[in-house]
Amino acid sequence: MTLEEIARLAGVSRSTVSRVINGDRRVSDAARARVQDVVRRHNYHPNAAARSLASRRTRVLGLLISQAVGNLFTDPFYPILIQGTADACNAAGYTLTMLMDTSDDGSAVEQLYQRVIRGRHVDGLILACHAVDDPIVPLLEADRIPFVLVGRHPGAAVSFVDIDSRSAAREAVAHLLGHGYRRIGMICGPPHLIAAIDRHAGYVTALQEAAIPPDPSCVLFADFRQRGGYDAMRQMLASPARLPDAIFAASDALAIGAITALQEAGLRVPEDVAVMGFDGMEAGANLQPPLSTVFQPVADLGREAVRIVLATIDDPERIPVQHFLPTRLTLRRSCGCEPSEVSDQEGGVAAEPALSVA
Amino acid sequence: MTLEEIARLAGVSRSTVSRVINGDRRVSDAARARVQDVVRRHNYHPNAAARSLASRRTRVLGLLISQAVGNLFTDPFYPILIQGTADACNAAGYTLTMLMDTSDDGSAVEQLYQRVIRGRHVDGLILACHAVDDPIVPLLEADRIPFVLVGRHPGAAVSFVDIDSRSAAREAVAHLLGHGYRRIGMICGPPHLIAAIDRHAGYVTALQEAAIPPDPSCVLFADFRQRGGYDAMRQMLASPARLPDAIFAASDALAIGAITALQEAGLRVPEDVAVMGFDGMEAGANLQPPLSTVFQPVADLGREAVRIVLATIDDPERIPVQHFLPTRLTLRRSCGCEPSEVSDQEGGVAAEPALSVA
DNA sequence: AAGAGTCGTGGGAGCGCTCCCACGCTCTCG
């Protein structure tokens, strides 16, 4: 079933059918009705390839996830990001394709780039988890591909959506200080990721504002996974004299790993060491103790990214926009808050709306 | 940069360049070398839309996830499935597009189907999380779209990959019986999902083999989320006299919810009530106590699905194939096993290879 | 030595759309 056939059946020209399909207003009501009727009766849908070839638009967006596979799905950041972007794409009539580097060494991304980007498979790109100096950014600029980063890019004039990691971290650490903890350690993410750098900066700022000199020996860098948090915590536990009374972890996964190590060592959370996470993933709510954390609106990040990249496709000359979405400090028990004072409105087992259990 | 230009620069015809690009052997070595040189020098990649239009092949595979959004990413089944399919697609030179129903009521899937499937945006489809009577299966058959299910489809002659949920559940429950538990409850998934039905059937079989009459009051149905496990466990706790001494949960998320409820009630796992999960997700390894579970190779399920759908694209007449991938009982502490006898080789914090912590 | 294959090559046709221009009609206004 092609445009031409629909045209024949509706007694109009190819052009008129095309106009109806594409919502062009310059079609008489009678013609439009006839065409729509035939389209509906034959369940016609235009061929995507032909459309793309003629219009030089694919109506496809790519979501590029370039981090090495292993780290990807230990926390739900990426899944929720995928969900948010897919949602916004659906709403806009776009298709979402996954460009996922499934190699261990980042070699797949090069191949994907060539085939998908240069093959004009997508109209625009959403980049997730880029390092500070991700070489793909200048490539995209050179190829003039509309794109948006999820996670800020320092310096360069590129569009991005992000949370204000630094302020959020500062607020979280200030909350720990409010509980009276003075020796606050941090388990940080990999220092080549901006999010990790920003969260660390926020931590330092909060300490300085409380007139507490930051102790570099209290800060350990790991990847964002549970294992990293576990190892880092074990390392801190190896010097009991220098053990912090609270830990600010740069991700919930790190926090969970740290809590595991603490509990294995016979320490109580938060009584002996308080823990604050970062991300607001559901798993933290079901921990013992429930994890205090900084909630970031990941799905909204994805939706906003789609909005921006679509706007850039429409107007490639538009100046880059940079959006920061709000975070929310989600207080549960691991930071030392009492159940009565927790602010958790979502995510936790006990706080969720009831589901039927047959 | 088009085929024609490459041809001109290499001093050959369009056809010859096309042959080189597509690996046709009937090109002289000299011509091939010249073309490859020009292609490389100009970083030429063929236009995907033009290729698709002319060849009637898009080299795109769709991954359709039709479950309502809320349930999607509380456990890492889908993320890992995405990763496995993306990996296999990369390897085969295919692109993966996400067809994700992000509506609450399943309405988006209809729209996606029309636009993407009928618009011939994909060559084939991988269906994840289909219900017993998913109406999309007959639709796909009618439209003659190559597809494969992840999760078996009873009765119909369609291709699928799955694990043998029933045998795996039977083995898991048999293990609990081996610990001496006699009153084993089950928290089951939604009964419209085949995986839930199969796991329940395996549970019943194991009990029957041990000459224990299954007690329907010991079986509760929930969704696959933590909240469902929590609610179900609370319901069981409401009748202390009938409390099981072990719980077989149809997913790790359910198991985690159940453990939370048990611990909130002041009960010890596994001393008072043992718990066995199903999935083998990483989070379970970092629980207190670490969760015993049935590991299923989700990424391999995705890879195998891609393999099957590609074979079906090559030969649409081939008879449907049905692959069952092996599971592995992963014993940790929650079922009553001692640390010394655990079989965990992967996933757990303590069992992972060391990572550098700076 | 003539016919039948094989091999490398070139070019025409066409995939199913969109985009642009042209055409005829009606309406407005000087």
Add this chain to the structure above:
DNA sequence: CGAGAGCGTGGGAGCGCTCCCACGACTCTT
């Protein structure tokens, strides 16, 4: 009342490939 503008419409050209057929130059057969 005739020029100009606007509207709905149709058709040609072309997007960048693949596929098929044709063709010449070989080699192999009998």
